[in-house]
Amino acid sequence: MFGRMKRKMFAAKVMAEIKAQTGNQEFVDRLFSTDWTEEQLEHLRKHAYYRKDSAASFLYGCHMLHQGMLDDGFDTEMRAACCYFLTDRLRKANTNPQFWQQHILIFGNLNDAVMQFSEQLQS
Template sequence: MFELIKARMYIAKVQAELKAQYADQAFVNRVCQLPENLKQLRVLREQAYYKKDRIAPFMNVCHILGEGISSKSLPESDREICASLLAQRLQKASTDPQFRLRHIMIFSDLEEKLSDWAAENWNDNK
């Protein structure tokens, strides 16, 4: 029971982090409450190397937005918002080179997802 409460509080922190960036609660719920994203958040909460750092919600929102880009469960408009918000977060991370280097594997993966998404959508819109 206590573990369930802790898990819900953790998800609420991640949702609050995303809502601070994008104030649409319905969008935040759609992205964070996807079953596959809830599973990912549980895994990240338990296994991420940064799980005890105060940057965990920031990193987890980056991850969720990266997953949201390619999610077939979200409408295209939500995936576009995910891409835009992720690009802003990656830009913010790049302003601190030490932070970016500490988490380079994660940010490189997210940059690649964003680049692939942009290339695919740019070709679709041609």
């Protein structure tokens, strides 16, 4: 019972992070209603190296938006919205060189994924 409550609280925290950025509860509900959401959140909660970092919620939000962008089950509009919000987060992270450098592998991979997805949209 306690484990389920912790999982729900964690999910609510990540959802609130993305809603604070997007201002769109419908978008957040749709993103978090996928089959992979629970598994991804559980993995982040237990294994993310940054889970004790003060910026963990920001990074969790990046991860979930990235997963949404890659999800072929979403229509192009939803995937493009995930890409847009992820790009916005990457821009924000890039304004703090120390933070960017601290998480360079994550941000580098996310940046590559955004560029690839953007290219797919244009072709």
